[in-house]
Amino acid sequence: MLFLAYSVLFLALFYLHFSLAHRAWITIRGKRSSELDMSYVRLEDYFGQSFRRKLKYWLATLPAASNSTANLRVFHHGQERIFVAPSVQYPSGRVEKEILVTEGTFSCGNNCDFRREVMVHGDCSIGAGTTLQALAADGALNLGEAVTIRRWVDAVGKLTIGADTVISSRATSRTAIELLPRAYAQSLFAPEIATEGRNDDSPELSTNSGPVLQIPHRPGDPEKAQHGFDPQKLFSMGGGTYTYEGDLDITTPLHLRAPLVVRGHFSCAKESLLEGDLKAHRNITIGPTSVVKGNLVCDGDMLLKPDVYFQSILQAGGTMRLSFGVRGLREKRPVAAHATGVLTLESNIVINGKVSSALRVIAISTPLAWLRPHSTRS
Amino acid sequence: MAITALIIFSWTLIGIAMVVLSAYAVRHYYLAYSRLRIAHPRETDELVGFVMPRITVFIPMHNEERVARDVLQAIVDCDYDWELLEVIPVNDRSTDSTRAIVDDFARRYPFIKPYHRSEGSGGKPAALIEATVNATGEIYLMFDADYVPGRAVLKMLTAPFLDPEIGAVMGRVVPHNIGDSLLSCLLSLERSAGYQSVQQARYNLGFTAQFGGTVGGVRAAALRAVGGWNPESLTEDTDITFALLLNGWRTAYVNRAECYEEVPQDWGVRRRQLSRWVTGHTECLHNYWPDLVRARCLTRSEKWDAIFLLAMYLTAPVIVLGWLASLVLFFVPEAHAVPVLPIAMLIIGYQLFSNQATFLEIGVATLLDGTRLRALLMPLSLFNFFANTAAICNALRKFYWNRFWGSGGDGWYKTHRTRPGPDDQGFGLNQAPSEATRQSLKGLYRANNQGMGD
Numbered sequence: 085m086l087f088l089a090y091s092v093l094f095l096a097l098f099y100l101h102f103s104l105a106h107r108a109w110i111t112i113r114g115k116r117s118s119e120l121d122m123s124y125v126r127l128e129d130y131f132g133q134s135f136r137r138k139l140k141y142w143l144a145t146l147p148a149a150s151n152s153t154a155n156l157r158v159f160h161h162g163q164e165r166i167f168v169a170p171s172v173q174y175p176s177g178r179v180e181k182e183i184l185v186t187e188g189t190f191s192c193g194n195n196c197d198f199r200r201e202v203m204v205h206g207d208c209s210i211g212a213g214t215t216l217q218a219l220a221a222d223g224a225l226n227l228g229e230a231v232t233i234r235r236w237v238d239a240v241g242k243l244t245i246g247a248d249t250v251i252s253s254r255a256t257s258r259t260a261i262e263l264l265p266r267a268y269a270q271s272l273f274a275p276e277i278a279t280e281g282r283n284d285d286s287p288e289l290s291t292n293s294g295p296v297l298q299i300p301h302r303p304g305d306p307e308k309a310q311h312g313f314d315p316q317k318l319f320s321m322g323g324g325t326y327t328y329e330g331d332l333d334i335t336t337p338l339h340l341r342a343p344l345v346v347r348g349h350f351s352c353a354k355e356s357l358l359e360g361d362l363k364a365h366r367n368i369t370i371g372p373t374s375v376v377k378g379n380l381v382c383d384g385d386m387l388l389k390p391d392v393y394f395q396s397i398l399q400a401g402g403t404m405r406l407s408f409g410v411r412g413l414r415e416k417r418p419v420a421a422h423a424t425g426v427l428t429l430e431s432n433i434v435i436n437g438k439v440s441s442a443l444r445v446i447a448i449s450t451p452l453a454w455l456r457p458h459s460t461r462s
Numbered sequence: 463m464a465i466t467a468l469i470i471f472s473w474t475l476i477g478i479a480m481v482v483l484s485a486y487a488v489r490h491y492y493l494a495y496s497r498l499r500i501a502h503p504r505e506t507d508e509l510v511g512f513v514m515p516r517i518t519v520f521i522p523m524h525n526e527e528r529v530a531r532d533v534l535q536a537i538v539d540c541d542y543d544w545e546l547l548e549v550i551p552v553n554d555r556s557t558d559s560t561r562a563i564v565d566d567f568a569r570r571y572p573f574i575k576p577y578h579r580s581e582g583s584g585g586k587p588a589a590l591i592e593a594t595v596n597a598t599g600e601i602y603l604m605f606d607a608d609y610v611p612g613r614a615v616l617k618m619l620t621a622p623f624l625d626p627e628i629g630a631v632m633g634r635v636v637p638h639n640i641g642d643s644l645l646s647c648l649l650s651l652e653r654s655a656g657y658q659s660v661q662q663a664r665y666n667l668g669f670t671a672q673f674g675g676t677v678g679g680v681r682a683a684a685l686r687a688v689g690g691w692n693p694e695s696l697t698e699d700t701d702i703t704f705a706l707l708l709n710g711w712r713t714a715y716v717n718r719a720e721c722y723e724e725v726p727q728d729w730g731v732r733r734r735q736l737s738r739w740v741t742g743h744t745e746c747l748h749n750y751w752p753d754l755v756r757a758r759c760l761t762r763s764e765k766w767d768a769i770f771l772l773a774m775y776l777t778a779p780v781i782v783l784g785w786l787a788s789l790v791l792f793f794v795p796e797a798h799a800v801p802v803l804p805i806a807m808l809i810i811g812y813q814l815f816s817n818q819a820t821f822l823e824i825g826v827a828t829l830l831d832g833t834r835l836r837a838l839l840m841p842l843s844l845f846n847f848f849a850n851t852a853a854i855c856n857a858l859r860k861f862y863w864n865r866f867w868g869s870g871g872d873g874w875y876k877t878h879r880t881r882p883g884p885d886d887q888g889f890g891l892n893q894a895p896s897e898a899t900r901q902s903l904k905g906l907y908r909a910n911n912q913g914m915g916d
Binding site (some may be wrong): 102105106108111112113115121122123124125126128181209221223273321322323324325327342343345347360361362363379381383396397399414417418419420422437438451 | 506508509510511512513522536541612613614624625626627629640641647668681682683684686689709710711718720722759778835836838839840841842881
């Protein structure tokens with residue numbers, strides 16, 4: 085009898101170890117995985133599109149509340165209230181706690197606080213020092229100085245991001261984005277992204293930049309190290325791709341004609357032409373007025389010196405800095421620059437596509453030393 | 463004298479087991495910790511500005527009538543440009559209606575070009591070698607026939623190739639049949655830990671990810687450069703990972719490139735699947751460890767990581783030998799003469815430290831995936847652990863026996879599919895799901911693609 089009691093006690097204690105697991109299994113049994121999302125595709129302006137779609141559905145299906153007026157319709161969605169108004173102008177310092185939809189233009193004075201999302205079907209202007217949760221505009225959108233967007237902002241028209249403005253997540257526009265100094269966001273996506281001081285004059289090219297170094301070598305090229313390149317350190321990985329052991333600091337214009345992996349730092353002189361994809365295990369520095377047609381990838385920091393023109397994707401495992409006059413343009417197709425660290429945009433930068441960082445993309449005023457026509461050519 | 467020798471031998475075995483398993487435990491802890499610590503995991507799947515190359519998708523099939531429609535329709539529904547897409551279903555000597563299903567798709571979609579194989583040696587590598595001859599893509603993607611790729615997977619698996627050092631890419635495997643059996647649910651925990659924790663952590667740390675031929679891609683030029691698929695290997699994916707690595711090519715991992723898999727639902731199927739992996743993996747260890755040790759293109763930590771990865775199945779016999787040695791010491795009175803307390807403390811400390819390590823990886827994965835209910839099943843993984851240990855030991859015994867006597871291995875074993883086929887009454891992924899099921903699956907399969915293509 086005692087043995088039986090001990091056995092039961094032992095089994096009960098043993099089961100206790102697995103009781104939570106047993107209950108969890110009863111809940112899961114017969115069900116399919118909940119995290120399946122087969123239809124997932126990546127959309128850069130997903131937040132704006134999703135918000136618009138949800139709002140449209142709510143406004144089409146929810147009845148207007150009885151306290152609605154001709155100028156202000158009110159809808160209840162669970163605990164939330166949605167205010168729908170024609171054109172609206174908010175005075176300075178106003179606090180709004182409800183979701184706001186304006187069917188025309190919208191503007192607000194300085195230091196307002198919008199604690200829920202705002203949808204504007206016309207043009208929109210936000211006063212300095214205002215804080216918003218998220219904002220979607222079907223027209224042009226002008227964010228004043230030192231505005232704070234806690235989440236995302238999306239515009240159909242041109243989006244101007246004022247100086248010192250902070251956008252915690254994405255800024256997207258279907259037309260263009262202008263980023264003023266010290267403003268930052270986590271990512272920017274638009275057919276055209278520009279920083280202040282845009283100047284579309286072509287940069288001057290020097291008449292004599294020195295001999296052009298070819299990688300890979302052509303028959304007849306010298307076999308000894310010169311201009312920072314040692315042919316003995318260049319190996320074929322097969323498949324037309326090459327690897328270079330150690331740092332590669334080229335002091336003359338480079339013509340890169342094949343994919344290259346550099347197991348160290350890489351830098352090239354001004355007016356280089358990079359047609360092949362390039363990967364560096366450490367930092368990449370591209371000389372002024374170079375043309376980059378291949379993709380650039382590095383595990384360290386990336387610096388594009390003034391007036392570099394790129395037509396590809398840039399990816400840096402560290403920080404990235406795009407100097408004065410950098411252009412990222414490609415016919416019929418966007419380009420992209422992504423950094424795991426801070427991505428810094430100087431003045432007079434135009435990029436058609438996407439600029440993003442795991443931390444932040446920040447615009448700065450270009451230091452005077454970099455401005456043309458002083459030291460940009462060296 | 464003999465008793466003393468036995469005691470010394472047993473203590474030595476226990477010591478070896480503790481050292482080896484502690485080393486693996488340190489690795490598990492480090493990977494789990496680093497996966498949580500790095501706020502911004504390494505991503506190489508930028509899609510904006512990505513110039514889509516021409517790709518060839520291979521789907522090896524051997525008697526896959528239950529699942530063939532699902533995978534083909536899912537690939538048709540992907541958002542990749544059809545002009546740049548070539549799909550080669552490799553029908554390897556099927557005797558069921560796989561051929562008819564594949565041909566039906568080929569009639570409807572001109573980019574589907576079946577390769578029917580009626581003779582030659584069996585197995586996936588042999589079929590792939592033949593099918594690759596006619597492929598025109600710059601990138602080869604591969605899916606197992608029971609996998610269902612998500613809509614964006616083709617682009618996501620191709621995008622990392624913008625890095626010229628990337629020779630292969632691996633996506634994430636997510637089981638979809640977690641509720642069908644306790645085993646499939648426990649395997650889903652194992653998969654989460656393997657991909658969400660370990661693969662991503664290793665990739666974040668700069669180690670090469672392990673390429674899997676079930677959902678992955680390889681650069682055609684890189685594959686040619688290393689001599690193509692190894693027809694002798696049972697795990698051609700592991701083999702190609704290390705062949706590429708030794709030639710300077712890396713393998714990228716894309717956690718968001720999800721592909722939905724049917725994991726085994728009974729222990730017999732699981733045991734045979736595991737047996738094939740163990741044999742292939744250990745074969746790769748024997749083939750590649752000398753080259754890995756000598757490789758100049760790898761850092762010391764990369765070499766250690768690669769050896770740890772390839773030798774991981776050897777931990778199972780080490781554990782078993784440790785247990786046997788413990789039993790010997792327990793039952794031999796002469797062994798009790800040694801100071802028991804410090805040794806007991808050492809063993810308890812080791813048990814607390816080492817045995818929890820893999821559970822930590824599962825915990826990290828469930829935390830990141832937000833599947834906390836499933837995390838409660840972790841104690842049941844104990845049974846899975848015992849079953850795996852037995853299966854691995856048995857597979858290794860066979861492997862070394864065959865190796866010693868120079869006889870051939872078990873050959874290729876095809877994993878049994880349990881998904882209801884088109885003629886069954888159950889819910890196959892190729893069947894139009896009910897509205898309730900569609901909602902619960904967030905649109906798994908066709909829900910948002912009605913009428914597309916056909």
